[in-house]
Structures are given as C-alpha cells and as structure tokens.
Amino acid sequence: MTNDLYEPANFRTALRDWLDENDLSPGDDHSLQGHIRQFARVQRALYDAGWSRYGWPEHAGGLGGPAILRAIVGEEVVGRRLAEPGPYSMLEVLAPTMIDYAKPELAAEMVPKLLSGEEQWCQGFSEPGSGSDLASLTTRAVLKPDSGGGTYVINGQKVWTSFAQFSHRCVLLTRTGDADTPNHQAITAFFVDLDTPGISVRPLRTMHDVDEFCEVYFDDVEVDASRMLGKPGDGWQLAMDLLPYERSTCFWQRIAYLYSRFDSLVDEVKRQGQSIDSDMGEVYLALHTLRCRSRATQHRLAEGHKLGPDTSIDKVLLAGAEQRLYDTVRDLLPGAIELDDTPWRTEYLYSRAATIYGGTAEVQRNIIARRLLDLGKE
Ligand SMILES: Cc1cc2nc3c(=O)[nH]c(=O)nc-3n(C[C@H](O)[C@H](O)[C@H](O)COP(=O)(O)OP(=O)(O)OC[C@H]3O[C@@H](n4cnc5c(N)ncnc54)[C@H](O)[C@@H]3O)c2cc1C
Known part of the structure; x- marks a missing residue:
C-alpha cells in the first residue's frame, strides 16, 4: 500500500474499484439475522483487503490514517446497500470507546475482532428506570470478597440493548460507588463477555416487526477487574465521550x-x-x-x-x-x-x-x- 492511499480522494477511488471488482452483494435473506450475517461477511472481506482497518490506530489493529477514511468505507458500503446502516453504526460507536478506555492490550486483542466482523458488540446503558436520566442507573457491580480486588460481581437489568442477541460482548455501565459517592463518580464501565454465566438476553418485539433490541439480565455475573474500562468512577465520562459518536x-x-x-x-x-x-x-x-x-x-x-x-x-x-x-x-x-x-x-x-x-x-x-x-x- 502506498502512502498515497491515505489521501481521501485516492482512497475513495481505490475502494470503489475494489468494490466493483469484488461482488459482496447481499442475498435474499432480509431478516435481521440475515443482515447481521451479511455485515459480518462484508467486514471480513474489507478487513482482509485492509479497507476496514484504515482510519483506525495501528495499536488497535488498524492501518492508521485520518478518521475520514473509515467514514468513506461506511459511506461506500452502506450507500451501495452492501450492509445495513444499523449494525454498521455500532462500529463507530463502540470501537473508539474501547480504544480510549480499555487497557491497551485488551483493545489490541478485541478491536480487530469487531473490525473484521468476527464479533458483534452491544451497548448496555439504558435500564427500565434510566434512559434520559442515565446517571440514575442501578445495575450494580461490587468487588467479590476474597478475590483480592480481582473480580466484580454484577447484578441488574438493561433494556433496549440493540443487537444483544447477536453480540459477543457488551460495553456495560454499572454503579460501583457507595451512598456517599457523588452520582456521576459512582458509575463504572466494563467490557463484558455475553456468554458469562448469569447473563440472559431476551429479544423484544418492535412495532416494525424486527427484534432489534433486547432486555439483558445480569444475575451474579462475575467479571474480571481487567475488563474495567478506565478506572472506578470513569463510567460517566466514558458515556459522555461515547454519546457524541452515537x-x-x-x-x-x-x-x-x-x-x-x-x-x-x-x-x-x-x-x-x-x-x-x-x-x-x-x-x-x-x-x-x-x-x-x-x-x-x-x-x-x-x-x-x-x-x-x-x-x-x-x-x-x-x-x-x-x-x-x-x-x-x-x-x-x-x-x-x-x-x-x-x-x-x-x-x-x-x-x-x-x-x-x-x-x-x-x-x-x-x-x-x-x-x-x-x-x-x-
Ligand atoms: C431503536 C432504539 C435503539 C436503542 N438502542 C439502545 C442501545 O443499544 N443501548 C442502550 O443503552 N439504549 C438503547 N436505546 C435506548 C435509548 O437510549 C433510550 O430510549 C433513550 O435514551 C430515552 O430513554 P427512555 O426510553 O427511558 O425515555 P425517557 O427518558 O423515559 O423519556 C420519556 C419522554 O420524556 C422526555 N424527557 C425525559 N427527560 C426529559 C427532560 N429532562 N426534558 C424534556 N423531556 C424529557 C423524553 O424526551 C421522552 O419523550 C435504544 C432506543 C431505541 C428507540
């Protein structure tokens, strides 16, 4: 790859040529599951050819270059109807957060899984009693006694979690402080594997007949402290940094x-x-x-x-x-x-x-x- 490719106009031309030569057209499965499968297929092909790595930092599996390059990929792929906009948007919401807040080795391990379509992730913020007033969330994470500070135990419920039924991991907001902790300093984020025991995901029916989002229940879910995003109490700032992307x-x-x-x-x-x-x-x-x-x-x-x-x-x-x-x-x-x-x-x-x-x-x-x-x- 020449450096020339980092120039947006050249990048777009080369990407268009590549898309013309590589048929990634979707099949006839217009179900949500079909859309998720097609998105994974397109991401895999784009990743293998390098395209979905541009605009992302090298330390997180990207090929560097300005963020505008990844915007061009999204525009070309979705504009050609090769992938649906919903699943695609999770990339731009969750990958920057992981890059900014996860421990570097965790971001280096995980972000390529998202960019390559190997995994889908979801965002566990909203709760039945906390939407606009997100800081009132009650899903709680407490340090497990005798774990030497190494394990948190999470209990609570999230709702409206888009694509949770297809997701491997979740960026989750929890409450960790005690009653005296100021509200915004009592929120802590974790990167949670959704196959951890104690997690149940229940898709919700929507009025447009697509089960896009879910309820997600956490019952005594044990999460390693290394999966904390940032430090205890950084969760509110993480949310404030993530929402502008969203x-x-x-x-x-x-x-x-x-x-x-x-x-x-x-x-x-x-x-x-x-x-x-x-x-x-x-x-x-x-x-x-x-x-x-x-x-x-x-x-x-x-x-x-x-x-x-x-x-x-x-x-x-x-x-x-x-x-x-x-x-x-x-x-x-x-x-x-x-x-x-x-x-x-x-x-x-x-x-x-x-x-x-x-x-x-x-x-x-x-x-x-x-x-x-x-x-x-x-
Ligand atoms: C398609 C879809 C996908 C979603 N995906 C996700 C996801 O992946 N992850 C996730 O965490 N959440 C997700 N959400 C949830 C979304 O973030 C919340 O629905 C949203 O933040 C609003 O919260 P709420 O539904 O609890 O409504 P409420 O906060 O209860 O609001 C109810 C009404 O009151 C109004 N209102 C509330 N507070 C004020 C105020 N201070 N001033 C004026 N009006 C106010 C609101 O505008 C609204 O009209 C999704 C929602 C939808 C529709």
Whole structure:
C-alpha cells in the first residue's frame, strides 16, 4: 500500500474499484439475522483487503490514517446497500470507546475482532428506570470478597440493548460507588463477555416487526477487574465521550443510505406519473443540510478535535431529515405505508425511533439550549 492511499480522494477511488471488482452483494435473506450475517461477511472481506482497518490506530489493529477514511468505507458500503446502516453504526460507536478506555492490550486483542466482523458488540446503558436520566442507573457491580480486588460481581437489568442477541460482548455501565459517592463518580464501565454465566438476553418485539433490541439480565455475573474500562468512577465520562459518536459520526453511512432511499422514492414517484413536488425539495434540503453538518463533524474528528455536545445538532438534524423523508413517502405513495408489505412500511415505522435512540429529541434540544447557547436551566 502506498502512502498515497491515505489521501481521501485516492482512497475513495481505490475502494470503489475494489468494490466493483469484488461482488459482496447481499442475498435474499432480509431478516435481521440475515443482515447481521451479511455485515459480518462484508467486514471480513474489507478487513482482509485492509479497507476496514484504515482510519483506525495501528495499536488497535488498524492501518492508521485520518478518521475520514473509515467514514468513506461506511459511506461506500452502506450507500451501495452492501450492509445495513444499523449494525454498521455500532462500529463507530463502540470501537473508539474501547480504544480510549480499555487497557491497551485488551483493545489490541478485541478491536480487530469487531473490525473484521468476527464479533458483534452491544451497548448496555439504558435500564427500565434510566434512559434520559442515565446517571440514575442501578445495575450494580461490587468487588467479590476474597478475590483480592480481582473480580466484580454484577447484578441488574438493561433494556433496549440493540443487537444483544447477536453480540459477543457488551460495553456495560454499572454503579460501583457507595451512598456517599457523588452520582456521576459512582458509575463504572466494563467490557463484558455475553456468554458469562448469569447473563440472559431476551429479544423484544418492535412495532416494525424486527427484534432489534433486547432486555439483558445480569444475575451474579462475575467479571474480571481487567475488563474495567478506565478506572472506578470513569463510567460517566466514558458515556459522555461515547454519546457524541452515537449522535454524529455513526450516522455518516446512514445518511448515504437515506440518500439511496430518496433516489428510490424519486423513481417510484416518476413511475406513478406524478410530478416531483415541493415536498421532495424539502426532503432533499433536509438531507443535504444534514450531510453538510455531518461532513463538518467528520472533518473536525479527522483534524483531531474531541466531539462533544455540539453533536446534539447532528442528532436533531438526522432525526428530522429521516422522519421528513418517510412522511413524504407516506404522502406521495398512497398505501405504501398503511397497506403494502413493502420495505417502506418497516422503514417508516423505524424512522419514528430516530427521535428516541441516542438520546431523545427533547433532550438534544435541552443540551443545545443549555450547553451550546448557555440559556440556563428549564
Ligand atoms: C431503536 C432504539 C435503539 C436503542 N438502542 C439502545 C442501545 O443499544 N443501548 C442502550 O443503552 N439504549 C438503547 N436505546 C435506548 C435509548 O437510549 C433510550 O430510549 C433513550 O435514551 C430515552 O430513554 P427512555 O426510553 O427511558 O425515555 P425517557 O427518558 O423515559 O423519556 C420519556 C419522554 O420524556 C422526555 N424527557 C425525559 N427527560 C426529559 C427532560 N429532562 N426534558 C424534556 N423531556 C424529557 C423524553 O424526551 C421522552 O419523550 C435504544 C432506543 C431505541 C428507540
């Protein structure tokens, strides 16, 4: 590989050539399990050819280069519909956290498993009583007596854990402090193997009929202290560092997907003999605004800036653009949402979740008002 390849335009051209020559088209299995299998297959091929290692640090199994290179891979792969955006997004959310917080030898061992599609991971943050108010979480980790500080025992329940039923490991938030510990210093993160005794994963049915997320129960689950991410009490900072990825960069490839669905909508509208009206223009504008914002965020990341509360803007724009696209599908393709068994229906229903996952629209607006505009409380 020449250094030239680290230049984004060259990288994209070479990747496109490679994708043209290597057929990774999905088969006919459109189940969630099929999507996960296809994602693993694509990641394996990309990893073996080096592509999915660019933009990730060498000490974690990557080939280095700016983070923008991995954004290009996601955009090309998902834009061509070779992988679905949901499973793909977990990469961009969880790998940076492991690289920043896991002990170096653990990150070096584990991150390549995620990049190569050998494993899927999940994010165990939300609980039945703790979503927007994440700091109130109650899943507890206590040091096992007589373990010499070497083992923690975890009890509690997580919910809405995406892809847990397919995952090998989980980035888990727990409470470790005692009653006197200030709330945000009482949270500690672990990297937990999901086949550890005491863990049960139960998929939940969703209104769009895809069992994307799960309840995960922890009953006396023993985890080695070496699996702690950071130090005791670092869990809140870990969450604050992870969420900006979940609210911005992990959507870059989702935007490519939404553009491809916008093109499909244009085709269908034309086929039905309708004219392309101003609603379509508004959808395009919303998508374009989102892409411009997201592009600026990708560049900030590539230049080494730390992502923070400003990514709430990306999240608000994503949710708005996605819902506007599918609302327009509903308005322009009569019956496609209500009656037909088409992908539009599933996607329309899933788009309602865009104002919930990664932090609700209301909470993002609170962050923008308080932390970016300094407008004070409530
Ligand atoms: C598709 C999907 C995938 C998900 N995947 C994961 C995952 O993999 N891992 C994970 O840990 N979690 C996941 N979640 C959970 C998600 O993070 C939470 O649903 C979200 O943070 C909201 O929490 P909640 O559902 O408990 O709602 P609540 O916090 O109970 O909110 C209920 C309502 O009250 C509003 N509200 C709450 N607080 C305020 C406030 N201070 N000001 C104004 N309004 C407020 C909210 O906006 C919302 O409308 C997923 C959710 C979805 C929909």
